[in-house]
Amino acid sequence: MNYESISFETEDNIAVVTLNRPQRRNALSLSLMRELIDCLSAIGNRRDLRVVILAAAGSVFSSGHDLSEMVGRELEEYRQLFAICTELMARLQSIPQPVIAEVQGMATAAGCQLVASCDLAIAAERASFATPGVRIGLFCITPMVALSRALGRKRALEMLLTGEAIDAQTAADWGLVNRVVPAERLRTETVRLARRIAEASDMVVALGKNAFYAEIDLDQPKAYACAQEVMSRNAVACDAQEGISAFLEKRTPCWTGK
Incomplete structure (x- = not known):
């Protein structure tokens, strides 16, 4: 997958997607967000990739929306911009693989939203986070959705x-x-977490991630109703039966993804 504003590589069964506009502080331009959506969608269709690391080139993780694209536009253009941003944040949570934000520097506004929308995040000691839109007259209302939930x-x-x-x-x-x-251990610790997750059945991890977002905003009775149905379906899956048997027999399970 070749892109202009992001890069993509794999380390065994881990996908590493890197924001690659360091000269623009990895601002989330419309084209970058579309590339991210496309890349994440492609990863979501691959069974060989178990976890995604979302990283960034340069000293800034992301400064948020590209403000040069936000001057003098029509209302419909702003609606399109924020619709694409919303689609991106939803895609992070809808693909079956867990997504880990690897935050090496500052993450502001929609960049902070990006971190909050990822399933997990590891930060370097020098990283910082802010939603400073109120200071320039544009309240961080869409970042507020992810931030308030986190x-x-x-x-x-x-x-x-x-x-x-x-x-x-x-x-x-x-x-x-x-x-x-520490900054020098950021990639090592992020990959260690990713590999730990990748040891489990990909089917079970995907099932659990989907169930988490399905139940998290429900009231408790509805959440339990959702959870008990999903867990029942999980229990009859081949990998669940294999995992339980392996535990009882004190051996390493052999996952089939079914």
Whole structure:
């Protein structure tokens, strides 16, 4: 897969997708977002790839929307821009593979939204996160959707209303990222997490990821109704029966993806 604004490579059964506009602070232009959607969709159709790492070239993870595309446009053009952005964030969560954000630097506005929308995130100690749109007259309303779900109301609103950045450790404490590591160990720790996930049955991981997003915003009775049906279907799957048998027999399971 050849792209202009992103790069794609694989490490065994791990896909590494890299935002590759360092000269523009990896701003999410319309073309970059479309390339990401296309790349993620292609990855989603591949059974040989178990996990996705979303990384970025340069010192900035992403500065958010490309503001040069947001001056003097018509209403329908803005609607299209934010529709594509919404499609991208949804695609991160709808593909069967878990997506890990590898955050090496600052992630602001829609760049922060990108991190919040990924299933998992690991940040370097120097990374920072902000939704500063309020400072330029454009409230980060679409980033607010992902941010409020990751952080909860009070912390999300603090970021949204002040526009102030939080450091990587605060982001971990607040639940925006899973952990913080030294910059020189960022790729090593991200790949280690990806490989740990990839040890499981790809079918079971995909089933679980889909169920997570299906139930997370339901009330408890509906969530349990959803969960018990999915878990019942999981229990009759070949990989579930193999995994249970392997555990009881004290051997390594042999996954078939069925």
